Amino acid sequence: MTEVQRRRKAATGPAAGPTAAKPPMREVLAEAAFELFLERGFEQTTVDDIVARAGVGRRSFFRYFPSKEDAVFPDHERCLADMTEFLETHGVGDAVDPVDAVCDAARLVTRMYAANPEFSVQRYRLTREVPGLRTYELSVVRRYERTLAGYLRGRYSAAQASEGVVAEGALRAEVIAAAVVAAHNNGLRTWLRSGGQDDADAAVDHALALVRNVWGSGAERARSAPRAEVAVSEDDVIVMVAPKGAPLWRVVQRIESALGED
Amino acid sequence: MTEVQRRRKAATGPAAGPTAAKPPMREVLAEAAFELFLERGFEQTTVDDIVARAGVGRRSFFRYFPSKEDAVFPDHERCLADMTEFLETHGVGDAVDPVDAVCDAARLVTRMYAANPEFSVQRYRLTREVPGLRTYELSVVRRYERTLAGYLRGRYSAAQASEGVVAEGALRAEVIAAAVVAAHNNGLRTWLRSGGQDDADAAVDHALALVRNVWGSGAERARSAPRAEVAVSEDDVIVMVAPKGAPLWRVVQRIESALGED
DNA sequence: TTACAGAGGGTACTGCGTACCATAGGCTCG
DNA sequence: CGAGCCTATGGTACGCAGTACCCTCTGTAA
Secondary structure (H helix, E strand, C coil), X not given: CCHHHHHHHHHHCCCCCCCCCCCCHHHHHHHHHHHHHHHHCCCCCCHHHHHHHHCCCHHHHHHHCCCCHHHHCCCHHHHHHHHHHHHHHHCCCCCCXXXXXXXXXXXXXXXXXXXXXXXXXXXXXXXXXXXXXXXXXXXXXXXXXXXXXXXXXHHHCCCCCCHHHHHXXXXXXXXXXXXXXXXXXXXXXXXXXXXXXXXXXXXHHHHHHHXXXXXXXXXXXXXXXXXXXXXXXCCEECECCEECCCCHHHHHHHHHHHXXXX | CCHHHHHHHHHHCCCCCCCCCCCCHHHHHHHHHHHHHHXXXXXCCCHHHHHHHHCCCHHHHHHHCCCCHHHXXXXXXXXXXXXXXXXXXXXXXXXXXXXXXXXXXXHHHHHHHHHCHXXXXXXXXXXXXXXXHHHHHHHHHHHHHHXXXXXXXXXXXXXXXXXXXXXXXXXXXXXXXXXXXXXXXXXXXXXXXXXXCCCHHHHHHHHHHHHHHHHCHHHHHHHHCCCCCCCCCCCEECCECEECCCCHHHHHHHHHHHHHHC
């Protein structure tokens, strides 16, 4: 008798005391499914195999998971709801930078993965070699991206009525959301490839820093003014001192003169 | 008799003259499938319906399309190959900016869509309301993104051996690829929603400009160098350009002279 | 002519996902 | 206390995508 069956028997059988809470069917199924996926592979495991190990009827599986793939990602739905709620509560007000907010929201996903390192690592390996799971994961990631983009769209086209501005805001929102998701996933994969040993948050933070530096609060204002595109070599460090109110041409002039000296 | 059947009969029947080239089975199938998808919807159309209209055997469908979804995107495989080839031929050399190259590569997709505006618009509407097609499209888009990211990765970690640099290059590559794809798709969707009337290239170019301004040639190098943000006075912003190896006294001298002028 | 290769056709099977119906345990309300 | 009821679960049957295997036809080369 497998571990899953034993636990289910113990909980539902006559010996189940009042303190032994019956493990929810959903978790029993997800656990049985994941065991089998690791043992024989995803495609080699049928839904009948899963329900047989879980000791329940086949019909019950599809009551809790819309598809076989969903059993591999049982907690994304919850995380997606958390993200939406997070942005609704912690993402309001002009004091909070929109890019910071979506980066923080993305960290909710990191936290979910980091909560079960060994499970996440095994699932990562499984997902990498099963095309069907890769495709499914894409659709999940896309939903996170859409959530972030929706929030950003609201922030970037809030007080402005012009439709052109709204379209620009939507573009900006989608690009930043895609960049945040890509950076987050890069950091997360780095952590997953390390076997879940390192600090997941640190890896993700580092990856997100690239996006924040480019799109975040400080960087943005510096770039929202028309930039003089000066070819600076990678070995250069730019430092300039100027009063905030100085005319832009003077700033450019000074940079150019500094470059000219070298 | 439908148009598709008539054309196939005319080509394969005894009346087919030597000049009437037999239309390739793949196109006949794709056309029949798309007709039916528009008439009854994607899910309401079975593969048997498609092969019945095309007048061929069911087996032949799966010889030309791995899945029912593939019949909706018959030319992406070709476009993907074109993109890979484009990057291999036009993306080499230090003179070509990597970001410019991937933007140009993305325009190959625009061109493919713009080649058949009415087909693209109909497919867009179909894809929007069929979840299965949306998921499939995601996997297609992902392959473009991977192609672009792979190219950028090569460019950003080419001559450098350090693995840290390689990891940073990979991160940068993935973020930029995601941003380019997001911007491109935003521009493309704008065009598709206009019914294919406007200029697709113009819409995509405009969207890509946001990415190029941020990640493109000039802008990039200025930001990749570590920025020194020194608080001189509360109203000052310091920006300076100096060679990395420059003696410190010269840096200080330049800052002082800059401050002295105001 | 035979040998062969490639394009198409046909049949049967697996397995996911759904629709419909049946059953059992706990609940309230009369 | 029992009748209704609601929710959770089990069971059966079906549609259909995708695959495996084998057959037929046609053109071509030896």
